[in-house]
Amino acid sequence: MPDEPRARPPLPDPASVDWSEVDGAVLDELILGSPREFTRDELVARIGLDPDESGRLWRALGFPDSGPDERLYTRADLDAARKVQALSGTWLPDPAAREAVARAIAQSLSRLAEWQIGMLAQVAAAYTDELSARDAARTAAGVLPELQELQAYVWRRHLAATAARWAAGARESDPENIAADTWPLSVGFADMVGFTRTTRRRSLDELGEMIERFGAVTTEVIADGRGRIVKTVGDEVLWVTEHPADAAAIALGLRDRVRTEPSLPQLRIGLAHGMVLARYGDVYGEVVNVAARLTSEARPDTVLVDREVHEVLRDDPRFDLRRIPPLHTRGYTHLRAWALRGARER
Structure with a gap:
């Protein structure tokens, strides 16, 4: 027998919720997946990054510089920095190209994030069941893994379509x-x-x-x-x-x-x-x-x-x-x- 569809969890009516009760640290950790525990210098030292270039890449992603004592970075940031370092030697050895790629990705994904938060607000407005703001935050964070998988699926479909167009154009064009x-x-x-x-x-x-x-x-x-x-x-x-x-x-x-x-x-x-x-x-x-x-x-x-x-x-x-x-x-x-x-x- 097919699995029973999961019940849609109710979200709060924003007009009836005191959003000042939301624990920002809890929401932040739910979204990022782990707490912010590293400073910029600690992250750079752990990975062995060039401090100046890592700062430029961070700004290219659309984020402001952090202070030396700010614990802004998570273990996910460590993993991402290691991946960037590995890719730098094999795929993007040119620092200018790395920054350009970071800007292009950030511009697309920042707009997507803005739209998704707006979408969640619209969805929340359609619910009338009363929940605490923290429960609402946890409910929203619970969809992140599925949303991430869906975004990866769409990206791969577009990547395949773009690669096919590129291959067809390369065959028809004079490479010289x-x-x-x-x-x-x-x-x-x-x-x-x-x-x-x-x-x-x-x-x-x-x-x-x-x-x-x-x-x-x-x-x-x-x-x-x-x-x-x-x-x-x-x-x-x-x-x-x-x-x-x-x-x-x-x-x-x-x-x-x-x-x-x-x-x-x-x-x-x-x-x-x-x-x-x-x-x-x-x-x-x-x-x-x-x-x-x-x-x-x-x-x-x-x-x-x-x-x-x-x-x-x-x-x-x-x-x-x-x-x-x-x-x-x-x-x-x-x-x-x-x-x-x-x-x-x-």
Whole structure:
């Protein structure tokens, strides 16, 4: 017989709990897995780390320097420091590369942690059973092992997908003329129109709903279109694809989907294609700049593309491309662009 589902433990209603009763040391230890017992100098001495570099790595992770007498570090920090030391000699011998990797990981995971704490607060608000704040803290900490395993699973799935794309790109590229992190990509920006004005007219709850819907819609449409999100910054999402046709289909899909979402304003969308520097989870280069400029110049509910996207798609029967007057925008005095529509919109 299948195992009986475990009962969902109740969480407190934040409005009815005196959170000043929470023992911060208990919560801290539950999350970190062990107490803070080592100073910076003790950790450095135990592992044999370079004090200056260890400080730079700690700051690259997004944490401030600790005082010499602060017992800030746990046994998990010791284990992590040993792993960093081992990897430094085999995988990342360059100190600058180690710091860059630390920054990239920290920026992603710090945002994830902020979101997860906010999510837990929302979940807690949905419960009405009365528990002590300490019990609530223990309940939340109890999910950490499963959450950690789930995050590792998702990371491995994305790692496999990225490795497959990299291997395919390496086979198709000339190894003498392309760097390991430079690839031909289509870059798309989608920007919510009038976001600042909209935030002034909506309550914080309504703003939260709008941001959630924007994230849900963009994630679904971009994933279905064989694209991948690079980052979402407030009212804007940046994504990439290997082929301009996929980027164009995503752009039109986002536009059409948002039209059906009452809580979302219209989008401005820009697409460009060419060689892109993909490094530490972000993308850089002229193509990214052009896509951003096209987005800023697009009218609400429209998609603009650059010359390279036009050249690839002009004979594609799924799309309609109409040239518009040259754009004069920041950094570009004569930017050629085309308005993109679906073939049925002709």
